[in-house]
Amino acid sequence: MTGLHARTALTLAALAAALAGAALLALMVGTRPLAPAQAWAALVQPDAADPAHVVLRQLRLPRLAAGLVAGAALGMAGVLMQAVTRNPLAEPGLLGVNAGASFAVVLGAFLFGVNDSAALSALAFPGAALAAAAVFVLGGAGRGGAGPVRLTLAGAALTALLMSLVGALVLVRTEALEVWRFWVVGSLADAGSRPLAMMAMVALAGGLLALALGAALDALALGEEAARSLGARTGWVRAGTLAAVTALCGAAVSLAGPVAFLGLMAPHLARALVGPGVRPMLLAAGLIGPLVLLLADVAGRVALPPGEVRVGVMTALLGGPVFILVARRMRLGAPA
Amino acid sequence: MTGLRAENLTLAYDRRIVVEGLTLALPAGRVTAILGPNGCGKSTLLKALARLIRPQAGRVTLDGEDIHALPTRAVARRLGLLPQAPIAPEGITVGDLVARGRAPWRGLLAGWSAADEAARAAALAATGLTDLAARPVADLSGGQRQRVWIALALAQQTEHLLLDEPTTWLDLPHQIEVLALLRRLNREQGRSIVTVLHDLSLAARFADHLVLMAAGRVLAEGTPEEVLTPGALEDAFGLRALVIADPVTGTPLVVPA
Incomplete structure (x- = not known):
């Protein structure tokens, strides 16, 4: 709100430090563990003949980058969704983004037998964007008349519709089911084959738009009438927010598949740490998202050797209990 | 005009x-x-x-x-408006809520200026909330909370x-x-x-x-004396009432008959 409080700045610095640690772990841990010195060497003096360096540069580095982008995007998108719908249970999936991506992926598998990671990733983004646009139009937000309830309902309805179509398609064709059931859990393992640079740019644009809308969303949090009398053009604020959510979620779902729960969890942890101002929350959730995602990814690599547990599973599996613990402690420990 | x-x-x-x-x-x-x-x-x-x-x-x-x-x-x-039921974001402090009244004066990415701080301090002082600035709004009484919203409107200047x-x-x-x-x-x-x-x-x-x-x-x-007459009250509310002088202030006092 009033610039960054000193405490907020400290919290953000601590989160950034923790994220750096998680990033290092993400480079070191796996079926072929690397010592910190080895990982560092592979980064600064890569040796193409050293298989350890190849693993790091071709597998773990893209995977780390995808985790950073997808995690930050989901965290920030969750903040935006909760702010614009004024609903503490809102999460990016509510806008129909994940259902749209699912439908596009399944349709691709059903009609054209698409099954490689790069093509699925390319299908997921337009699917997500179209679904979000449809929710926006159905919710009538373009005319400034759409309240948070209409938007939420439009998202829920479209999600139900698209998921029933997905169900119908995968029932008819087993190949489509096979493709979809792996994709839908969410994974960073195929990051190297996904359009990393492009999606990073899309997410960055979404993130900057989100930060620019922060003050207007702070006004919107006080209610529609209060926001407008504070000079916020609420129709445009909603439109901009949904554009940012679409960019952020579209990038995340394209890079990692529909990772569940992170977009719900990160905003709540952020609010507990830095208070209800939208801009500080965006920054905090943008750090918490990748922190949780990278830790879940690392845990998934060592949980069931020699295999891997997909990051979408680990995020909810580890994040759920931690989230409940934190939420309970925050309630109890809230200053009187 | x-x-x-x-x-x-x-x-x-x-x-x-x-x-x-x-x-x-x-x-x-x-x-x-x-x-x-x-x-x-x-x-x-x-x-x-x-x-x-x-x-x-x-x-x-x-x-x-x-x-x-x-x-x-x-x-x-x-022109500022205090609506009937504004929403206080969960966990917000008095000072942070009043600061949101500065929205129409702040640039898109501008920081918190000295003028913003002066307006907030004046609004808190005028509403007697200076000492409560760091308190969560949820902890306040109904009357204090209404003062916070008025302070927000004041900070809007x-x-x-x-x-x-x-x-x-x-x-x-x-x-x-x-x-x-x-x-x-x-x-x-x-x-x-x-x-x-x-x-x-x-x-x-x-x-x-x-x-x-x-x-x-x-x-x-x-003026109150011109408007609050038994006839006008009957017309507006269908209310039969006496209008007497308020014993404290002398202004019209409506006593339903």
Whole structure:
């Protein structure tokens, strides 16, 4: 709100430090563990003949980058969704983004037998964007008349519709089911084959738009009438927010598949740490998202050797209990 | 044409006409109370004055200019509205909530300026909240919370301040506290205040100018003595009442018969 409080700045610095640690772990841990010195060497003096360096540069580095982008995007998108719908249970999936991506992926598998990671990733983004646009139009937000309830309902309805179509398609064709059931859990393992640079740019644009809308969303949090009398053009604020959510979620779902729960969890942890101002929350959730995602990814690599547990599973599996613990402690420990 | 005026205003929700052909000049630099029975259109009128709804016919002017021809932000720097049920974000402190009143004065990515801080400090001081600035809003009493919202509107630094039933939900001492605060802000800072109120006798005590509405029209306006007559009360509310002089202030006191 009033610039960054000193405490907020400290919290953000601590989160950034923790994220750096998680990033290092993400480079070191796996079926072929690397010592910190080895990982560092592979980064600064890569040796193409050293298989350890190849693993790091071709597998773990893209995977780390995808985790950073997808995690930050989901965290920030969750903040935006909760702010614009004024609903503490809102999460990016509510806008129909994940259902749209699912439908596009399944349709691709059903009609054209698409099954490689790069093509699925390319299908997921337009699917997500179209679904979000449809929710926006159905919710009538373009005319400034759409309240948070209409938007939420439009998202829920479209999600139900698209998921029933997905169900119908995968029932008819087993190949489509096979493709979809792996994709839908969410994974960073195929990051190297996904359009990393492009999606990073899309997410960055979404993130900057989100930060620019922060003050207007702070006004919107006080209610529609209060926001407008504070000079916020609420129709445009909603439109901009949904554009940012679409960019952020579209990038995340394209890079990692529909990772569940992170977009719900990160905003709540952020609010507990830095208070209800939208801009500080965006920054905090943008750090918490990748922190949780990278830790879940690392845990998934060592949980069931020699295999891997997909990051979408680990995020909810580890994040759920931690989230409940934190939420309970925050309630109890809230200053009187 | 200074101040806020409604000219031949017709307001409707979809097809249902709530206010029809209403013309009204709100005296600048005064406290005006809008009175009337439930559903008479007084809140709707206030929303139209605050540019929240677009009139079906007629216009609202601010210093002679059509309020809908002015940019949203420009209006927000001159006219503030405290709605009936604003929402306090979960966990927000008094100081942070009042700071949000600075929204129309801040740039897109601008930081918190010295002028912002001065406006917030003055708003907190005027409402007696300086010592509570770091407290969560959720911890405050109803009367204190209403003062926080008024402080937010003060931090907005508008010459006109519109309030929609600011004393609803408050007990009598807190109602008096809020109304006394509004009058003090008017007297000390020269702000024009327009408030929708339910309590007729309190309105007579604290407002300079009363507007009595019924069925979307203005029945009477003027000083409390001019407006609050047994005949007008019968016409507006269907209420048979005596009007006597308030033994404390001498203003009209409505005693239902």
